[in-house]
Amino acid sequence: MQQKNDKIAALLQKKRTEQKKSFAVLLDPDKIDFSSFPDFLRKATEHKVDFFFVGGSLVTHYALDRLVAAIHQHTTIPAILFPGNSLHIEPSADAILLLSLISGRNPELLIGQHVIAAPVLRQSRLEILPTGYMLVESGKLTTVSYISNTIPMPHDKPSVAACTAMAGEMLGLRLMYLDAGSGAQYAVPDTIIAAVRAVTQTPLIVGGGINTGEKAYAALEAGADVIVVGNGIEHNPLLLPEIAQCVQSFNQNSINTI
Numbered sequence: 001m002q003q004k005n006d007k008i009a010a011l012l013q014k015k016r017t018e019q020k021k022s023f024a025v026l027l028d029p030d031k032i033d034f035s036s037f038p039d040f041l042r043k044a045t046e047h048k049v050d051f052f053f054v055g056g057s058l059v060t061h062y063a064l065d066r067l068v069a070a071i072h073q074h075t076t077i078p079a080i081l082f083p084g085n086s087l088h089i090e091p092s093a094d095a096i097l098l099l100s101l102i103s104g105r106n107p108e109l110l111i112g113q114h115v116i117a118a119p120v121l122r123q124s125r126l127e128i129l130p131t132g133y134m135l136v137e138s139g140k141l142t143t144v145s146y147i148s149n150t151i152p153m154p155h156d157k158p159s160v161a162a163c164t165a166m167a168g169e170m171l172g173l174r175l176m177y178l179d180a181g182s183g184a185q186y187a188v189p190d191t192i193i194a195a196v197r198a199v200t201q202t203p204l205i206v207g208g209g210i211n212t213g214e215k216a217y218a219a220l221e222a223g224a225d226v227i228v229v230g231n232g233i234e235h236n237p238l239l240l241p242e243i244a245q246c247v248q249s250f251n252q253n254s255i256n257t258i
């Protein structure tokens, strides 16, 4: 068994205590253009991206090793796996969001894939981040909802989200992730974020459909600790500096008000 560390979990917990927010960029392995990627990575460093989430519901181009190697070659930003299934484990990454899809009732994604992955994860040096993963209805069918064969939680029932997150925390999950799904029509509503924030202590990750600085700021204000942006940056690279600026000004304002 490899020696495990808990660097990223500890960092997230510390930032949460200090009320510091983080910015994660979702990298879809199927959409990376390796010729311009080093340049993109330099921009991510320049704009102080905190984490890369690497993965997809469905990966058709198995280049995860190459993608992680490029991140490590050009940046010091942690590469965190965001897997759709146990085929998406790349041992050279820094950590893995070990998602349990607690908004759904598909046993394969609550525990099945985890049983298959456990011996591989045990052998790796990957930091394991046990994460309560919750999908929220967001206007149209998302890839993750389709591939996971689960119904997302209603967007107008904060108490359902709150009880789901509470149960996840009671089961020992160390992070919560509210996801409207990649490319969502509507991002996770502030009421849902605030309801989960109010009843849990774990760091809270929020993503899906965040494609403006305003939406990012609203998610942070409602209680997200980490915001994740993927599609928006793929479509408009200028969104990266915009979101980065939004997270930094949020952190600056929180220093001024302490």
Ligand SMILES: CC(C)=CCC/C(C)=C/CC/C(C)=C/CC/C(C)=C/COP(=O)(O)OP(=O)(O)O
Pocket: 028, 054, 055, 056, 057, 058, 082, 083, 084, 085, 086, 087, 089, 098, 099, 100, 101, 108, 109, 110, 113, 114, 117, 133, 142, 143, 144, 147, 148, 181, 182, 183, 231
């Ligand atoms: C235990 C292990 C190793 C894996 C199981 C992990 C679980 C429970 C996954 C839950 C369901 C799932 C399919 C999650 C994938 C989420 C993800 C990486 C989404 C990124 O966006 P896409 O859904 O690929 O959207 P696009 O269609 O825009 O690419």
Ligand SMILES: O=P(O)(O)OC[C@@H](O)CO
Pocket: 026, 179, 180, 181, 182, 183, 184, 206, 207, 208, 209, 210, 228, 229, 230, 231, 232
């Ligand atoms: O691609 P977007 O819509 O930014 O979503 C990011 C991530 O939360 C999806 O799982």
Ligand SMILES: [Mg+2]
Pocket: 028, 055, 056, 057, 058, 182
């Ligand atoms: Mg994808």
